[in-house]
Amino acid sequence: MKSTLIIFFTACLMLLYVDGQAQFESPIPTQAQLDWQNAELVAVFHYDLHVFDGKDYNQAKNRITPIPDYNIFNPTRLDTDQWVKAASDAGFKMAILTATHETGFALYQSDVNPYSLKALNWREGKGDIVRDFVNSCRKHGIQPGIYIGIRWNSFFGVHDFKVLGDDAFAENRQAYYNKMCEGMVEELTSRYGDLAIIWFDGGAHGPEVGGPDVLSIFERNQPNGIFYHNTQRADIRWGGSESGTVPYPSWGTYPFPYSHATNGEVVFKNDFQLLKEGDPNGKYYMPAMSDAPLRGFNGGHEWFWEPNHEKYIYPLDRLMDMYYKSVGHNTSLILGLTPNAEGLLPEADVRRLKEWGDEIKRRFSSPLAETSGAGNKFIIKLKEKATINHIVLQEDIRQGERVRAFLLEGKTSTGWKTIFEGSVIGHKFIHAFDDLELKALRLRIDNAIGEPQIKSISLYQVE
Amino acid sequence: MKSTLIIFFTACLMLLYVDGQAQFESPIPTQAQLDWQNAELVAVFHYDLHVFDGKDYNQAKNRITPIPDYNIFNPTRLDTDQWVKAASDAGFKMAILTATHETGFALYQSDVNPYSLKALNWREGKGDIVRDFVNSCRKHGIQPGIYIGIRWNSFFGVHDFKVLGDDAFAENRQAYYNKMCEGMVEELTSRYGDLAIIWFDGGAHGPEVGGPDVLSIFERNQPNGIFYHNTQRADIRWGGSESGTVPYPSWGTYPFPYSHATNGEVVFKNDFQLLKEGDPNGKYYMPAMSDAPLRGFNGGHEWFWEPNHEKYIYPLDRLMDMYYKSVGHNTSLILGLTPNAEGLLPEADVRRLKEWGDEIKRRFSSPLAETSGAGNKFIIKLKEKATINHIVLQEDIRQGERVRAFLLEGKTSTGWKTIFEGSVIGHKFIHAFDDLELKALRLRIDNAIGEPQIKSISLYQVE
Numbered sequence: 001m002k003s004t005l006i007i008f009f010t011a012c013l014m015l016l017y018v019d020g021q022a023q024f025e026s027p028i029p030t031q032a033q034l035d036w037q038n039a040e041l042v043a044v045f046h047y048d049l050h051v052f053d054g055k056d057y058n059q060a061k062n063r064i065t066p067i068p069d070y071n072i073f074n075p076t077r078l079d080t081d082q083w084v085k086a087a088s089d090a091g092f093k094m095a096i097l098t099a100t101h102e103t104g105f106a107l108y109q110s111d112v113n114p115y116s117l118k119a120l121n122w123r124e125g126k127g128d129i130v131r132d133f134v135n136s137c138r139k140h141g142i143q144p145g146i147y148i149g150i151r152w153n154s155f156f157g158v159h160d161f162k163v164l165g166d167d168a169f170a171e172n173r174q175a176y177y178n179k180m181c182e183g184m185v186e187e188l189t190s191r192y193g194d195l196a197i198i199w200f201d202g203g204a205h206g207p208e209v210g211g212p213d214v215l216s217i218f219e220r221n222q223p224n225g226i227f228y229h230n231t232q233r234a235d236i237r238w239g240g241s242e243s244g245t246v247p248y249p250s251w252g253t254y255p256f257p258y259s260h261a262t263n264g265e266v267v268f269k270n271d272f273q274l275l276k277e278g279d280p281n282g283k284y285y286m287p288a289m290s291d292a293p294l295r296g297f298n299g300g301h302e303w304f305w306e307p308n309h310e311k312y313i314y315p316l317d318r319l320m321d322m323y324y325k326s327v328g329h330n331t332s333l334i335l336g337l338t339p340n341a342e343g344l345l346p347e348a349d350v351r352r353l354k355e356w357g358d359e360i361k362r363r364f365s366s367p368l369a370e371t372s373g374a375g376n377k378f379i380i381k382l383k384e385k386a387t388i389n390h391i392v393l394q395e396d397i398r399q400g401e402r403v404r405a406f407l408l409e410g411k412t413s414t415g416w417k418t419i420f421e422g423s424v425i426g427h428k429f430i431h432a433f434d435d436l437e438l439k440a441l442r443l444r445i446d447n448a449i450g451e452p453q454i455k456s457i458s459l460y461q462v463e
Numbered sequence: 464m465k466s467t468l469i470i471f472f473t474a475c476l477m478l479l480y481v482d483g484q485a486q487f488e489s490p491i492p493t494q495a496q497l498d499w500q501n502a503e504l505v506a507v508f509h510y511d512l513h514v515f516d517g518k519d520y521n522q523a524k525n526r527i528t529p530i531p532d533y534n535i536f537n538p539t540r541l542d543t544d545q546w547v548k549a550a551s552d553a554g555f556k557m558a559i560l561t562a563t564h565e566t567g568f569a570l571y572q573s574d575v576n577p578y579s580l581k582a583l584n585w586r587e588g589k590g591d592i593v594r595d596f597v598n599s600c601r602k603h604g605i606q607p608g609i610y611i612g613i614r615w616n617s618f619f620g621v622h623d624f625k626v627l628g629d630d631a632f633a634e635n636r637q638a639y640y641n642k643m644c645e646g647m648v649e650e651l652t653s654r655y656g657d658l659a660i661i662w663f664d665g666g667a668h669g670p671e672v673g674g675p676d677v678l679s680i681f682e683r684n685q686p687n688g689i690f691y692h693n694t695q696r697a698d699i700r701w702g703g704s705e706s707g708t709v710p711y712p713s714w715g716t717y718p719f720p721y722s723h724a725t726n727g728e729v730v731f732k733n734d735f736q737l738l739k740e741g742d743p744n745g746k747y748y749m750p751a752m753s754d755a756p757l758r759g760f761n762g763g764h765e766w767f768w769e770p771n772h773e774k775y776i777y778p779l780d781r782l783m784d785m786y787y788k789s790v791g792h793n794t795s796l797i798l799g800l801t802p803n804a805e806g807l808l809p810e811a812d813v814r815r816l817k818e819w820g821d822e823i824k825r826r827f828s829s830p831l832a833e834t835s836g837a838g839n840k841f842i843i844k845l846k847e848k849a850t851i852n853h854i855v856l857q858e859d860i861r862q863g864e865r866v867r868a869f870l871l872e873g874k875t876s877t878g879w880k881t882i883f884e885g886s887v888i889g890h891k892f893i894h895a896f897d898d899l900e901l902k903a904l905r906l907r908i909d910n911a912i913g914e915p916q917i918k919s920i921s922l923y924q925v926e
Contacts, residue, residue, distance in 0.1 A: 063632075064630075064632035064635055065639075066635065068642060069575070070577065071574055111582075111584060112532070114533065114577040114578045114579070114581070115577045115578075116582075118577070118581055118588055119579075119581055125588055154632075155639075156619075157619075157633070157636050164620065164630075164632060164633055165620065165627030165628045165633075169526075169617075169627060170627055170628075172527055172528045172617075173529060173620050176528075176618075
């Protein structure tokens with residue numbers, strides 16, 4: 001009896017082992033990643049000294065040219081409530097502020113970076129725009145995040161992480177700069193409560209490449225936030241362009257725990273193909289983002305405000321197209337917004353955001369029909385024939401991206417007709433198509449990792 | 464008749480011309496230079512971030528190593544009145560503060576250098592030690608001066624005037640740094656009223672060598688001050704050592720309008736001989752200074768305070784010797800004083816200064832006899848025989864250093880006896896010698912440029 005039992009348990013363990021080896025389990029997101037994907041629309045506000053200089057921003061030149069007079073920074077009507085309300089009114093759920101960008105100037109009361117609001121005459125050196133911004137976010141129910149640029153610092157003399165010079169003095173200043181960066185990260189991650197995301201633009205190369213150790217500080221102070229990104233870790237990934245779109249399919253999984261801070265030979269080929277598409281067999285949950293500035297139309301591409309550049313604001317149809325190819329392609333859309341030298345988001349931008357948010361609501365707030373559940377096959381029967389031109393699919397990504405191949409069919413007066421053959425669904429897949437008169441819709445999942453968990457299938461008639 | 468007149472005038476013009484060629488006129492000082500020499504004792508207070516770091520100052524290392532945390536600067540008991548009163552009580556007439564030294568950190572509310580008191584938590588970023596200091600000087604009847612260090616900046620990455628690196632970025636930062644320096648000079652020369660001196664330590668290389676143009680700013684804002692120094696101008700000159708002494712003779716005139724910012728091949732030879740001695744035929748009035756830190760004894764040489772280094776405070780006899788070889792050698796003595804991390808001049812230093820001032824007063828406040836006047840020969844007859852061991856000579860240097868060679872003789876019981884054969888008198892010459900019983904003293908000037916103008920001959924009996 002005893003030996004039989006042992007044989008039985010051993011067999012069980014072997015089965016479990018074989019199962020563990022053989023079955024790929026789709027990685028599941030952290031709560032922070034879920035929040036990130038549920039946000040769908042994320043605003044990033046860029047604000048820095050050169051907003052006030054009256055000159056067109058030239059990134060390459062600015063990176064190697066300190067702003068002559070930092071006291072030009074004087075936003076006499078600063079109102080972060082107005083910024084955040086504009087984003088909130090448009091349906092944004094998350095917003096990020098550049099606490100430092102490439103000048104190195106810090107928009108808060110830093111105790112480690114003297115090149116900060118403390119140096120200004122503005123508000124008698126007592127201004128803290130990061131605090132104002134975070135407060136405004138909380139007031140408007142928006143999750144705040146902070147962008148920290150440490151790769152460039154035109155004031156201190158840092159180019160692509162490296163302090164200028166190559167002697168002992170430069171080494172000492174590099175060590176000092178790294179400490180300063182760590183100090184800023186400590187301040188920014190500890191002073192403003194829970195943050196949805198800390199965004200190191202251009203990455204935050206760590207000690208292994210002579211940079212600061214910011215990851216451990218983030219992990220200590222913001223264990224529930226999104227970390228983006230360094231050579232060890234990225235919780236989201238860049239979507240490979242600044243067009244505000246990703247191609248379809250864009251999988252939320254990725255083969256490396258970091259996105260593109262290293263292994264350029266893999267990531268950078270074919271126009272960032274891996275970043276854009278991800279990898280359905282990737283072991284790491286790391287959804288892509290789609291990023292673009294609102295002022296990216298008509299030859300413009302402006303992360304910062306410039307006077308009289310309203311012509312670059314995307315028209316509504318382009319923003320809707322962007323919405324379909326970002327949110328509708330399983331990514332969050334990061335939209336760059338540009339507060340002006342007065343300290344306000346310009347009225348033209350505010351209006352366009354409102355129009356856009358209204359249009360998204362108009363199209364998607366009233367589905368004609370909706371269903372959800374677990375399984376491989378779903379049918380929505382309409383009470384009566386209806387004109388359909390949008391379908392929105394969502395997986396319950398808390399359980400991972402399980403769907404690998406699916407088919408959408410509509411029952412027309414002449415029988416079942418293929419509407420779309422797809423692969424990834426993920427957080428959201430939006431399919432827009434020419435009007436079809438349908439009596440029913442069928443979703444068939446032909447390939448999946450485990451049982452598909454469909455959070456929502458919804459049908460829309462958009463006029 | 465007409466031609467006779469022409470010949471007469473021509474002859475006159477020729478005579479004038481010959482006269483102008485032949486006669487050397489001793490250069491005369493500006494009012495600022497007069498004030499400087501009349502001050503005789505000038506305190507220079509060094510204060511910077513590393514006073515607070517608890518480590519021994521190592522200039523070479525500090526120059527290439529930024530101070531890790533500038534918020535260590537926290538002088539909880541700062542009292543510039545106490546500093547200045549200590550100097551005033553000791554007889555000092557002028558005092559200088561390092562507004563910036565080699566860290567680059569500015570002890571005031573700069574609008575162009577963020578690495579300043581604005582960056583600190585101390586006094587909520589509102590401290591202005593330059594203002595405190597200048598106010599204390601005016602309160603105690605001391606002429607204030609400001610020391611500005613721009614040759615080194617360990618924070619910004621400046622070494623011997625040059626910003627680190629050698630690419631376009633470095634060039635841009637150099638241009639920025641130069642502007643920052645000009646901005647600081649503008650602030651420091653315009654915000655604090657009339658200043659006795661602006662002291663650029665290590666010089667202020669001008670635009671001709673890629674540096675800032677500080678001279679024109681000084682000349683506009685402080686036309687009545689001492690400028691020390693750059694490649695164009697120096698109103699005083701370094702005395703060639705930091706021993707607090709110069710050799711005898713040390714002429715107050717110099718062959719160049721600048722001291723040692725250029726022409727190193729002439730100035731730096733023979734252990735700075737030209738700086739020490741000057742040149743009796745020099746066309747420029749430029750008296751030497753003697754500089755030393757009070758804490759320069761016993762192997763120490765400390766311009767900045769360090770904890771528990773009272774052992775380096777010069778004893779009284781060494782200070783008196785220094786006084787004879789500086790003030791008594793026609794130079795002003797610049798004494799370095801070191802406020803501590805609490806913000807006070809240490810008690811031991813204050814006591815020594817007081818002792819020293821008292822001793823100077825004891826020796827020199829009551830001459831046994833005194834005379835003055837113009838001419839080549841002076842006799843002081845004593846009412847009765849007296850023991851003399853100190854003679855102090857002063858020219859009226861408003862009319863230049865005229866005396867080139869002089870003889871001091873004393874009438875003893877056995878007749879006239881040579882006491883000293885000298886060359887320069889200038890602002891002050893002190894001669895100390897073994898006790899002599901004298902009935903009279905004779906000063907004979909054997910060589911002079913123009914008629915000697917003797918401001919004072921005084922005799923002392925020091926016990």
